[in-house]
Amino acid sequence: MTLLEFLAKLFAVLAGLLLTVITLMTCVSLVGRNTTGWSIVGAFELSGSAAGAAIALFMPWCQCKRGNIIVDFFTARASAATQDRLDRFGALMVALVMGLMTWRTGIGGLNAWKSQAGSMMMGFPEWIVYSGMVPALALTTLIALTQAVRGFGGFGGTEGAA
Secondary structure (H helix, E strand, O other): OOHHHHHHHHHHHHHHHHHHHHHHHHHHHHHHHHHOOOOOOOHHHHHHHHHHHHHHHHHHHHHHOOOOOOOOOOOOOOOHHHHHHHHHHHHHHHHHHHHHHHHHHHHHHHHHHHHOOEOOOOOOEHHHHHHHHHHHHHHHHHHHHHHHHHOOOOOOOOOOOO
16 A cells, blocks of 8 residues: 555545544534533534545545546547546546646635634634644645556556455
8 A cells, every 4th residue: 555545445444534523523412402401512613624524534535545536438439548548637637626626725824824714603713624624635635646657557446446
C-alpha cells in the first residue's frame, strides 16, 4: 500500500468515526427530546458541519479507488489506450477542480478564523470545519494528479479493493 492510499484510508476511517459520533449525538438528542423534553442545543448545526467535513474526508479514498462517476457509454468500444488517456485526462480535471477547492476552502477557513465566525445557536467556530476539509481536499488533489501522471497501475483499480 502506498503512502497516498494509507492516508486516504486513514481519512476515510476518520470520516466514518465522525459520522458515527454525529449519529449517536443525534440519537441521544432525539430520544431526550421525545422522552424528557431535553435535547442537545445545536445538534442540527453540528450535524451539518460534520457531514460536510466527512464528505471531504471520504473524497481521497473515493478518488484512490476510482469511485467517482465515469460515463463510459461513448468510450466502451474505444481501445484500451484511448480509455487510459481519457481516464488520465479525467483525473487531471479532478486534480484541477480539487486544487481549486483546496485553495478556496483554505481562504474561507482563514477568513472564518479572522472574523471569528461561528454557528448561530452554539457559536461553534466555523474555521474548525474548514481546517478538517483542507487536508482531505489537498490529498484528493495529489492522488488525482498522481493518477493523471502515472496512470492507475499502482492504485485505483477495483481488483483487490479493501
